Amino acid sequence: MSEPTTPPKKMNLNREEMPKQPAVVRRGNFMEVALGYPLETARREASRCIQCKKPLCVAGCPVEIDIPGFIRHIASGDLPQAARVLKSKNCLPAICGRVCPQEEQCEARCVLEKKGAAVAIGRLERFIADWEAAQGTMEMPLIPKSTGKRVAVIGSGPAGITVAGDLIKLGHAVTIYEALHEPGGVLTYGIPEFRLPKAIVKREVDYVRALGVDLVLNFVVGLTRTLDQILDEYDAAFVGTGAGLPWFMDIPGENLNGVYSANEYLTRMNLMRGFLYPRSDTPIKKQTRVAVVGGGNVAMDCARTALRLGAAEVRIVYRRSRQELPARLEEIENAEEEGVIFEYLTLPIRYNGDDDGWILNMEALRMELGEPDASGRRRPVKVEGSEFLLPVDAAVCAIGNSPNPLIPRTSAGFEIGKGGNIVADPATGKTAKDRVWAGGDIVTGAATVILAMGAGRVAARAMHEYLTGEKV
Amino acid sequence: MFAIVESQPLVPNLYRMVVEAPPVAAQVKPGQFVIVQAVEFGERIPLSVADWDAEAGTLTLIFMEVGKTTSALAAKKRGDALPTVVGPLGNPTVIEPFGSVVCVAGCYGIGSILPVARALKAAGNRVTVAIEGRSAYLLYGREALRGHCDTLIEITRDGSRGFKGHIGRLPEILREKGVTADRFIVNGCTFLMRRASQVFEPAGVPVIVSLNPIMIDGTGMCGVCRLTYDGKMKFACVDGPDFDGRLVDWEEFLKRRKQYVDEELIPVHHTGHTRCY
Numbered sequence: 001m002s003e004p005t006t007p008p009k010k011m012n013l014n015r016e017e018m019p020k021q022p023a024v025v026r027r028g029n030f031m032e033v034a035l036g037y038p039l040e041t042a043r044r045e046a047s048r049c050i051q052c053k054k055p056l057c058v059a060g061c062p063v064e065i066d067i068p069g070f071i072r073h074i075a076s077g078d079l080p081q082a083a084r085v086l087k088s089k090n091c092l093p094a095i096c097g098r099v100c101p102q103e104e105q106c107e108a109r110c111v112l113e114k115k116g117a118a119v120a121i122g123r124l125e126r127f128i129a130d131w132e133a134a135q136g137t138m139e140m141p142l143i144p145k146s147t148g149k150r151v152a153v154i155g156s157g158p159a160g161i162t163v164a165g166d167l168i169k170l171g172h173a174v175t176i177y178e179a180l181h182e183p184g185g186v187l188t189y190g191i192p193e194f195r196l197p198k199a200i201v202k203r204e205v206d207y208v209r210a211l212g213v214d215l216v217l218n219f220v221v222g223l224t225r226t227l228d229q230i231l232d233e234y235d236a237a238f239v240g241t242g243a244g245l246p247w248f249m250d251i252p253g254e255n256l257n258g259v260y261s262a263n264e265y266l267t268r269m270n271l272m273r274g275f276l277y278p279r280s281d282t283p284i285k286k287q288t289r290v291a292v293v294g295g296g297n298v299a300m301d302c303a304r305t306a307l308r309l310g311a312a313e314v315r316i317v318y319r320r321s322r323q324e325l326p327a328r329l330e331e332i333e334n335a336e337e338e339g340v341i342f343e344y345l346t347l348p349i350r351y352n353g354d355d356d357g358w359i360l361n362m363e364a365l366r367m368e369l370g371e372p373d374a375s376g377r378r379r380p381v382k383v384e385g386s387e388f389l390l391p392v393d394a395a396v397c398a399i400g401n402s403p404n405p406l407i408p409r410t411s412a413g414f415e416i417g418k419g420g421n422i423v424a425d426p427a428t429g430k431t432a433k434d435r436v437w438a439g440g441d442i443v444t445g446a447a448t449v450i451l452a453m454g455a456g457r458v459a460a461r462a463m464h465e466y467l468t469g470e471k472v
Numbered sequence: 473m474f475a476i477v478e479s480q481p482l483v484p485n486l487y488r489m490v491v492e493a494p495p496v497a498a499q500v501k502p503g504q505f506v507i508v509q510a511v512e513f514g515e516r517i518p519l520s521v522a523d524w525d526a527e528a529g530t531l532t533l534i535f536m537e538v539g540k541t542t543s544a545l546a547a548k549k550r551g552d553a554l555p556t557v558v559g560p561l562g563n564p565t566v567i568e569p570f571g572s573v574v575c576v577a578g579c580y581g582i583g584s585i586l587p588v589a590r591a592l593k594a595a596g597n598r599v600t601v602a603i604e605g606r607s608a609y610l611l612y613g614r615e616a617l618r619g620h621c622d623t624l625i626e627i628t629r630d631g632s633r634g635f636k637g638h639i640g641r642l643p644e645i646l647r648e649k650g651v652t653a654d655r656f657i658v659n660g661c662t663f664l665m666r667r668a669s670q671v672f673e674p675a676g677v678p679v680i681v682s683l684n685p686i687m688i689d690g691t692g693m694c695g696v697c698r699l700t701y702d703g704k705m706k707f708a709c710v711d712g713p714d715f716d717g718r719l720v721d722w723e724e725f726l727k728r729r730k731q732y733v734d735e736e737l738i739p740v741h742h743t744g745h746t747r748c749y
């Protein structure tokens with residue numbers, strides 16, 4: 001344990017910057033903010049990895065990518081081999097390389113992080129994935145002889161895509177059922193174009209389709225058919241329906257026009273292509289002063305979307321301080337650079353509107369930090385008499401989502417947790433219901449892409465073992 | 473893609489479309505709806521299922537042309553297809569042997585009330601259907617409805633057929649005919665449903681309305697369809713669409729439905745496409 005893991009050679013602490021669109025330019029368009037490393041930069045960055053014998057970074061990655069392995073091949077210029085190493089553990093590298101909270105996972109554990117210069121693992125991962133896509137020839141794995149088993153996957157988010165990809169590569173017939181008219185889950189309807197271009201999500205979905213996965217869109221399991229009806233036709237099922245139910249704060253005025261859930265705001269923009277309106281059909285109101293309530297990735301995405309829609313003043317309203325913001329640091333910095341105003345230690349208590357039911361302002365209170373609470377963070381307490389009015393013409397509520405109850409409500413046999421989540425064994429993904437596995441946000445509550453993928457991988461293994469009696 | 477099997481105007485501004493969607497047709501119950509798109513990347517709009525044929529795998533939709541999407545739907549012909557028809561969404565209308573049920577419908581609701589009346593009748597209720605419109609030529613589907621109710625009442629504002637007046641006259645008409653109601657069920661435009669909720673309030677029985685707010689996903693994900701019901705926030709797509717109209721905050725509901733009025737005029741200008749009647 002305590003034996004030194006790194007030969008302290010001369011360390012290169014010059015982490016390569018990610019080229020980005022300048023803030024003034026990008027706040028006016030929906031194109032991707034981060035532009036990606038050019039080859040030379042990627043190789044320079046890769047050569048900073050000191051190839052630890054016991055790489056701590058790997059333990060920080062939920063899917064245990066052989067990080068020094070793929071980075072070594074970049075450094076030596078063998079990009080095809082780097083892609084192979086990467087994809088043996090991660091089927092969505094272009095996505096994870098962009099949206100993983102690397103600074104809390106792989107990069108947090110990198111030995112160079114102690115010197116404040118962790119190897120940019122996520123950026124290198126993105127580099128390889130984009131390089132492979134640019135070659136136009138994805139390597140297709142060999143699909144073994146059919147096992148004759150049929151699996152239904154409910155939901156086409158990262159969890160569902162992973163299960164489908166893994167199981168078809170093991171010879172099972174796989175059908176994905178998706179409620180919306182486009183696949184991808186939050187990757188499609190939630191995370192904005194400027195952070196995760198939809199073409200990339202489409203590429204990953206096209207890949208699993210090319211492997212032979214059948215994708216049925218516009219199909220709401222629980223309504224179009226119940227899970228039990230589906231189980232009549234399949235040997236096993238995986239539920240990856242995510243955490244799509246938006247929370248509101250239960251304060252007066254939340255039903256005023258101009259008050260949105262983050263899901264509505266982002267869905268209008270992403271899934272419905274609202275940013276192309278009026279060339280697309282689904283409108284979004286023109287807004288000048290927008291307040292986004294919350295401090296996570298979702299809140300940052302809403303605030304930065306509002307800027308791009310032309311709002312003059314966009315605020316993040318958060319009840320704790322900057323230190324406690326749950327969003328990724330990179331996205332906080334991006335938001336700050338683009339001009340989002342942060343109202344820390346502020347709690348909305350009411351929205352006031354005009355006679356036509358449109359929001360006029362947000363009434364809020366200032367908070368101060370008191371004693372630490374159960375989460376170890378200092379609890380915000382109200383400052384008496386600090387009420388003030390913030391004039392806004394739109395407010396977006398981005399305080400969280402809980403799992404959608406549709407499937408457990410329409411099929412008996414699940415064990416349901418406190419947050420309305422489906423209970424599944426973390427080691428296998430097995431639920432209390434016969435022949436049904438589950439993973440991703442529906443089990444954990446709103447979490448991350450990579451955790452959803454990891455849960456999909458675990459479940460696919462257990463499902464294969466159930467279907468064939470063999471271990472993967 | 474979902475193939476359109478039939479498409480024709482019914483009366484000015486109202487259209488009937490039969491579309492293939494076998495899984496939905498196999499599962500749908502009275503009172504449920506589907507969400508459709510007329511074109512790829514088009515808006516998703518909810519429409520009640522006015523009838524279905526499980527064997528043929530088809531749904532009948534009846535819609536009023538009010539904006540861009542319904543105009544695009546109206547322009548579709550037999551042999552065209554829709555990129556999205558998803559459902560059946562929402563909870564079915566509760567059908568029980570209530571005793572005497574009065575169904576009230578106007579506009580597209582005259583279409584969507586039919587399966588409700590049919591199921592109520594099959595469940596042993598005495599069913600009265602009242603349909604309402606501006607003028608005789610706007611009342612469609614009367615023959616079909618007659619086959620599924622005990623009494624059909626027609627009300628026109630200009631008196632060109634049946635009783636002259638509007639929904640406010642219905643309590644008086646029912647009294648005249650000796651009909652008492654154990655439950656009202658109202659389908660149609662928002663104003664009709666709100667008015668009916670007020671008019672029938674004194675009867676002291678549930679006034680079930682099928683709410684029609686703006687929707688996007690129809691599965692509880694976006695929250696745009698929320699309303700205040702009995703003082704609490706509800707999502708019409710998953711908690712409804714049926715609610716007891718006596719407990720709906722109508723003022724708020726109406727304001728929320730008008731959210732996109734300004735924007736919705738843009739596409740009309742943008743495409744140069746307008747229609748008036």
Ligand SMILES: Cc1cc2nc3c(=O)[nH]c(=O)nc-3n(C[C@H](O)[C@H](O)[C@H](O)COP(=O)(O)OP(=O)(O)OC[C@H]3O[C@@H](n4cnc5c(N)ncnc54)[C@H](O)[C@@H]3O)c2cc1C
Pocket residue numbers: 099100101154155156157158159160177178179180183184185186187190191192219220221222240241242243244266297298301328404406407439440441442446447448449450452
């Ligand atoms: C705005 C936003 C930004 C985020 N940013 C990040 C980030 O930067 N980094 C990160 O790691 N994570 C981020 N997350 C979280 C991450 O996206 C989720 O944790 C992840 O997508 C969960 O994957 P999943 O497969 O469990 O579910 P989802 O991605 O939610 O997919 C579930 C799918 O199931 C479908 N579905 C639901 N019910 C049914 C049904 N009954 N029948 C058929 N289909 C159904 C849904 O339509 C959906 O397509 C963000 C989330 C949001 C909302």
Ligand SMILES: Cc1cc2nc3c(=O)[nH]c(=O)nc-3n(C[C@H](O)[C@H](O)[C@H](O)COP(=O)(O)OP(=O)(O)OC[C@H]3O[C@@H](n4cnc5c(N)ncnc54)[C@H](O)[C@@H]3O)c2cc1C
Pocket residue numbers: 505515517518519520521534535536537538539540541542543580584661662682683684685686687713729730731732733736
């Ligand atoms: C559960 C449910 C079931 C529904 N069933 C039906 C149905 O069976 N048939 C049907 O025709 N409609 C039905 N509706 C209403 C229908 O969804 C809307 O009419 C439709 O979304 C309008 O879309 P659009 O793009 O054509 O018009 P938009 O461009 O979205 O709207 C144009 C303008 O018309 C107004 N408007 C919208 N709907 C109506 C309306 N119904 N009456 C009067 N003005 C309106 C809007 O406020 C807007 O100002 C239902 C709604 C719900 C929620």
Ligand code: SF4
Pocket residue numbers: 060061062063064065067090096097100101102105106107121122125450
């Ligand atoms: S998948 Fe995520 S955690 Fe794992 S190495 Fe890649 S960026 Fe890091």
Ligand code: SF4
Pocket residue numbers: 048049050051052055056057058067068109110111112119121
């Ligand atoms: S990425 Fe960091 S921890 Fe991982 S092998 Fe390289 S230097 Fe070591």
Ligand code: FES
Pocket residue numbers: 686687688689690691692693694695696697698707708709710
């Ligand atoms: S339509 Fe989105 S929650 Fe009801």
